[in-house]
Amino acid sequence: MELDPADLTATELLECLDRGETTSLEIAEAALRAIEARDTTVGAFLTVDREAVLTQAAAIDAKRKRGEVLGRLRGLPVAIKDVLCTEGEPTTCASRMLKDFRPPFDATVVSRLKAADAVILGKTNMDEFAMGGSTENSAFRITRNPWDTSRVPGGSSGGSAACVAARMAPLSVGSDTGGSIRQPAGLCGVTGLKPTYGRVSRYGLVAFASSLDQIGPLARSAEDVALLLEVLAGHDPRDSTSINLPVPRYSESVRRPLDALRIGLVREHFGPGLDGEVEAAVREAVRVYQSLGAVIREISLPHSRYAVAVYYIIAPCEASSNLARYDGVHFGYRTDERAMAAELESERRRFVAAGEADALAELDNPLVRMYRRTRSEGFGPEVKRRIMLGTYALSAGYYDAYYLKALKVRRLIRQDYDDAFREVDLIAGPVAPTPAFKIGERIHDPLAMYLFDLYTVGANLAGIAGISIPCGFSSAGLPIGLQLQAPPFEEERLLRAAHMFQQATDWHRAKPPLAVSRSS
Ligand code: GLN
8 A cells, every 4th residue: 555554544544444455464564663653752652562463453354354244443553541451461550550560351442442353552651540631640751742742742641642643543542530531632633532421331441530530532533533432332231330322323423414503602711811822723613613504602601610629629539539449458569578677677776776665656567658658659749649639628527628519519510511501502612721831841830730621621520521623723833622512422413513623624634743754
């Protein structure tokens, strides 16, 4: 094949495969070549098992040759965020805590991908335990934005967004607790969808905040996202929050435009903090919809001003509880016990020599010390901050004032959306207040990082669906994302609307300079 397969979208690759113009092996080799050429710069992947990739691809080609019916992804490579369990393969959550963890099972989405004959390309970098919005919280490496390598790719699914943007994978999977699919998709110029809470099974997803976490697809177009969502979605008895509803044929319906679309613009989303270029691009995108027949209305989500505050109570509370399991006993990292014993002994001697009976009595027992050392060494600073915020907000005396109050406001936020969706079919707005920022610029300012999530956390708190689609570039050449939100289980509506936009615009086709191959 003359074109570099790495340049083609998933939909285009399937057409080539079906016409016999390429093979799964050729596609896998092209992806591996792209990773070799660009990932030293981008740093999207934590693991790529070359041999395993080639073996999987060859096996699918062999099935094809034998005339067997192939699954829906029939040989396409998919990159997986390292928060999802892959049997026998590293699953680190970008944390020292899980550095050597190889799960004995596949997450349901990974099983579904394998059953659809996808080739698992590798595991992508992320913020540690998905806490963050820049992928700078990874314990292992920095991921760079393919559009400007001095900038962050967003996060926490930064690796999954960057590898698609840099043409290293046509498809990737991420997770979104407060924006972690949509925000990096927006900052890297790709399409990413957060499904409704319950749409995709989370069995085998390492939990961050269980009432907010959702798994979803990233790709270069709405069509490709539809294809991947169709594979990922569906009921799973092993995740009691997954809903037992039929999965629409997203990959077919995505091509049907929507008539008489009513789009809401949230008054509160166009306030202070929103970058002028982002606002201009979003408003221009809304005009595109208008020219396609949509009616635009201004709406209000009155409680949206509390969304960040509510999110940063609820998410850390749930995180502090979910992360209690990393104690050095059940699994994961454990502190060096010899070093610990030596430390304990030298402290004991010191206190004995100094005659400090009180200090001696307060020396912690080896088990407590093991927990403390394990967790101090295993977790990075942001994860520790979340655990402290969460344990504080859940502790006696603060529980009602913080956690319970946050739950009540969360209900009001959901109510706002329910009211809004009686008047409009979709809500449109920015994904993030600015384009990608510089690496190192905000990482020491947690509040600035948290405020960056103001447009995305609402969908998680309300459990609704959202998508991010490229809608322009800043004057510095950085991608800008448009966010569309829809009522629960209306992913189809989101995808159809996104595809309409992508039929009328070319933003999603733009290619980062770094990915322009020598031959083209
Ligand atoms: N940036 C948000 C946070 O740090 C969202 C993360 C996510 O969606 N996983 O919590």
